[in-house]
Amino acid sequence: MRFKGVYTQNLIKGIKPDRLRFFDREGEHYKIKPEIRKMLIFAHHDLAKTSVL
Secondary structure (H helix, E strand, O other): OHHHOEEEHHHHOOOOHHHHHHEEEEOOEEEEOHHHHOOOOOOOOOOOOOOOO
8 A cells, every 4th residue: 555655544653743744634544645646656666676766
């Protein structure tokens, strides 16, 4: 779910309150707001490889 920009309450626990404004609460989950999500790339990245996104 993290690659979709959706996080559980457990994962969001360490987020500072002023940064929670970037998320919408949806039941038991928090979802990154669409305008923020458009600026991000969610992908697997192998640090041992030299490829660049």
